[in-house]
Amino acid sequence: MHTIKELLANSTLKTTPQRLVILKEIEKRGHASIEEIYENVKILFPTISLATIYKNINALQEENIITPVCSPKKSRYEITKEPHAHFICKECDKIEDIIFDENIDKIIETKYPNSQKELYIYGVCKECQKG
Amino acid sequence: MHTIKELLANSTLKTTPQRLVILKEIEKRGHASIEEIYENVKILFPTISLATIYKNINALQEENIITPVCSPKKSRYEITKEPHAHFICKECDKIEDIIFDENIDKIIETKYPNSQKELYIYGVCKECQKG
DNA sequence: TTCTGTGCAAATCTTTTGCATGGCA
DNA sequence: TGCCATGCAAAAGATTTGCACAGAA
Numbered sequence: 001m002h003t004i005k006e007l008l009a010n011s012t013l014k015t016t017p018q019r020l021v022i023l024k025e026i027e028k029r030g031h032a033s034i035e036e037i038y039e040n041v042k043i044l045f046p047t048i049s050l051a052t053i054y055k056n057i058n059a060l061q062e063e064n065i066i067t068p069v070c071s072p073k074k075s076r077y078e079i080t081k082e083p084h085a086h087f088i089c090k091e092c093d094k095i096e097d098i099i100f101d102e103n104i105d106k107i108i109e110t111k112y113p114n115s116q117k118e119l120y121i122y123g124v125c126k127e128c129q130k131g
Numbered sequence: 132m133h134t135i136k137e138l139l140a141n142s143t144l145k146t147t148p149q150r151l152v153i154l155k156e157i158e159k160r161g162h163a164s165i166e167e168i169y170e171n172v173k174i175l176f177p178t179i180s181l182a183t184i185y186k187n188i189n190a191l192q193e194e195n196i197i198t199p200v201c202s203p204k205k206s207r208y209e210i211t212k213e214p215h216a217h218f219i220c221k222e223c224d225k226i227e228d229i230i231f232d233e234n235i236d237k238i239i240e241t242k243y244p245n246s247q248k249e250l251y252i253y254g255v256c257k258e259c260q261k262g
Numbered sequence: 263t264t265c266t267g268t269g270c271a272a273a274t275c276t277t278t279t280g281c282a283t284g285g286c287a
Numbered sequence: 288t289g290c291c292a293t294g295c296a297a298a299a300g301a302t303t304t305g306c307a308c309a310g311a312a
Binding site for chain 2: 101124
Binding site for chain 4: 016018047050052055056059
């Protein structure tokens, strides 16, 4: 486990207040979209520009500090962590982290060895099934 | 199994030459992006407009005739079929359909019952691992 | 004949780029 | 101090909208 400051210090990127605030926002929300990051970072950092958000999102992805979580509706980003699975609701676009079942892990590892894998399950969440 | 014509006939959408050609292109490629569809449909249908492609992609998704396949790089679409899994290469963005392992199916069904599920495995394909 | 679909143009939204200035190491 | 990062403005790219005409049912 690393702190956000350590993640930056161990990368080729410089530690700037903007980057710290962007990463804290992603960490706090679990999964954050560009607009969510921009709107919330602007509260603490009114002068920040959208271009800075985009540049940093790209740089942080290249350093593997954050990982895109893609849904059909909008892309979001999370702090890169151990392999885990996502459940994404097709209706409300909610993302839940789920335990990466070790049996599934074994099955996939057999077929796709040495693959840096991520598992996504797209479905309809319980709340939306009720509606 | 349904033909493309039947898919349209059973929907609320009218059957037009443009829609048939768009769907045939998606079927032929397995997974097609907006630009791929546009570039190839234009050969048969030089007057087609990008707006028509977008409007139809949205309409066909609402009718559940096509399903988005999302990758971190670009969105693509496929004809809606029985649940199956995708392997998407993080490097070259290639998409492979893979058999939906019945053991994985059972594990997911236990945790997410009655969920219209899709399985995605993001990793690095064999070709890109060599490089 | 009716009403949806098409195609064009314009509008809007999203993301990237260039450049002068500011700030971390 | 040197070089990378920021922020602005503009450019480029992607997607949506409005409207008149064409075409499926």
